[in-house]
Amino acid sequence: MRLIENSTDLARLRIDSGLDRCAFVPTMGALHEGHASLVRAAIATGRPVVVSIFVNPTQFGPNEDYGRYPRTLAADCALLAGLEVAAVYAPSVEEIYPRGLEAAAREAASLALPEVALTPQLEDACRPGHFGGVALVVNRLFELVDPATAHFGEKDFQQLRLIEECTRADPTRANRLEICRCPTIREADGLAMSSRNRYLSDGDRLSALALSRALAAAADAAVAGEDDAPNVAAAERAMHEILRASGPAINCAIEYAVVRDACTLRPVADFSQPTRALIAARVGSTRLIDNRAIAPRR
Ligand code: AMP
Secondary structure (H helix, E strand, O other): OEEEOOHHHHHHHHHHOOOOOOEEEEEOOOOOHHHHHHHHHHHOOOOOEEEEEOOOHHHOOOOOOOOOOOOOHHHHHHHHHOOOOOEEEOOOHHHHOOOOHHHHHHHHHHOOOOHHHOOOOOHHHHOOOHHHHHHHHHHHHHHHHOOOEEEEEHHHHHHHHHHHHHHHOOHHHHHHOEEEEEOOOEOOOOOEOOHHHHHOOHHHHHHOHHHHHHHHHHHHHHOOOOOOOOOHHHHHHHHHHHHHHOOHHHHOOEEEEEEEEOOOOOEOOOOOOOEEEEEEEEEOOEEEEEEEEEOOOO
């Protein structure tokens, strides 16, 4: 496994070592089993696998955790060395944004994003500017790596939909690149794995279980009995009740707990089409997100 830190070496390796048309897994590091599952999906394509590790400053708001985001490159490389990864690309901020961060922030803000990243009032509303930064860095990484497949987790569902839409909107890219969805990997008790889970105190860690429990309650509400027609408002109420019951930390800080169209992420009136339950909540000082598919009901 090669560790590459600049785009010149990356370009050379692509040509010299047959890394062209690779399977690509972009990450911000602090890797866990969720990331490893993406790497395994990439390996399963039979292509050489490239993993990027880059904590992207343009997708963090001014009061977010960019400064304290865990940076664990040595441990990440150790984890990846146990998998069949051809190269780890861990560029500096200057490498990704050679014209400087202010210019990058302006560029991120000026990008025309698809509706799914602008109107649902989910991450788009809670983290203004976030998706501009995501679209900017993913586009830059795609340009540098030029992969054949790129693997993203459903854990960040609105981000996944953004990347699917951006790729679809660019026919040249869509012809060269397949965006592959990977399911959310959870701890045994249901908590979705996240690099931010390491911020949780023992008490927060228990409260955090409310997110996956609330999503399960929404799925149960959606399959209510024949006479008890499933109802989106009831599913959303069930989520809020569980989140509120989980203790004062989470009680104060539900950002959203909603059921949405699984494609547009817009509100739905019923469960006749594929829907997705999505939650963002602050547990202590840690912001967590999670989501779950809800099967359509006819
Ligand atoms: P991050 O390093 O948090 O930016 O995530 C990098 C990629 O890993 C994204 O595509 C995430 O959606 C994905 N990911 C993060 N957590 C999980 C998880 N628990 N299960 C599956 N994929 C995940």
